[in-house]
Amino acid sequence: MTVTVFLGLVAAALLGLGFVAQQHVAYTEPLGEMLHVRLLFDLARKPVWLAGIALMVGGQVAGALALRRADVASVEPLLATNLIFALGAAALLYQERLGGTEWLGAVLVSGGVAAFLVAGRPHGGGMPASGSLAWIAVLVVVAVAAGMVAVALRMPLQTKAMLFAAAAGALYGLQDALTRGALLTLARGPGALFASWQPYALPVIAVTGILLNQSAFDAAPLRISLPATTATEPIVGILLGVAVFGERLRVDPPALAGEVGGLVALVAGIVVLGRSPFLHKSEQGPNGRPAAP
Template structure:
């Protein structure tokens, strides 16, 4: 296990978490009618706060690409879940509130779960798939599933719709992580040759769709409702795709699988606990939003 790769992934998580906070505060001001519409992104381009959030997220993704050059997808992506901890810290700073017991417990559950999964599972190895390998069908399945999840919440309660949109974004973020590692490996063999393959263009398209889903989720509900769903979906998707597409290995004995499942469960439980913090949303946000939606 590369400690440098893990450290780089933590830095990426910090930048991405701070970026999510800025993006949500800007996107939540947009009309509900813009959800899943490209005009939402066009309007947000005029917001300095949102642009700052996007800049932080892009910086985080570039740093994470460096991490993926050092370690595999299944090893690096679980570390990204700590972006929720950094988002919560940023929210506490904004509202000048103490970091309470619930937040501490959630942070310990999240980080402990990630450490348990990585320590026991020890993801390693893997071979890059060919440009047209059938292994990429796993990515196609994730793409279709993400679109179905996002579209399926069209007429539901705002909270449910936000969670579905965020889950869809998380699925695509997991696919994006997998494509990022593929592109990094292709670039190592020559940038010009890499651009003759579909992966760089697929990465841009998947990233753009994930961004639309994520901003739509941020538009529909506060971070405490939207961010946990995407934070949980991304690593689970990336781990699965790392195994399916890159043939990465994890320990598979009965005892190891039980401990790995416990680690992932702890990670998700920590995400849920942290996501319930009132400081990931402004007081009265949903009440005012629900009232305006009903008018």
């Protein structure tokens, strides 16, 4: 478990740093490029953005190593701490000290993660008995993400960014679950992996999630565009871990109280950190681009 926690925190650190670098560049792109593939091609010409993607890939590799050792429900809450590392990077970037808001958010996030893991003690799990159940779960998550995007298209810019970010988080949670499934399948041999559908669905889900996330970063500052992603990913990942892989949590009343309290604290901490003035700094885009309201 100690190695899993270490790998999960390394993944969170790399993801947080990667998100800061990506948003720093994406926020300078024209709003008309949101949801267009050309946004990714334009960003791919920016070294800082590529560095952010490299950090994100590194975080995903570390997360995959953690998922190889533990259940999705154990790893997802650890990945949610990426916002703490994003906040720290912003503080260093602007050379300012963390204040009470940042410390409160950090305590809520880290305490929520600890409470959920201690109370729930996620365990068990394996490949689903039927592939149809996994397909249904994939379709449900994709449909929810698509619904959020459809609603976002009719919303003001700030709400649009939050919904894009939440849709990206849902797909990232699905990506984590698919990674867990691919690793379990790989244990049966490379032939079994390439005969399954997970390795082919993963790139599509990953690229779509990145496009939605960059569109959110393009639309609004980090304080608006990142917390929704960070909150949605672990919730979707945990639900998929339980529903698809049969992962089990303790269900006695004290455990349920601790699990619910931990998740509430986690989401509340993410919201508090998302309001940090350090993340507000990115509202000051170049060339006088106005900040989102």
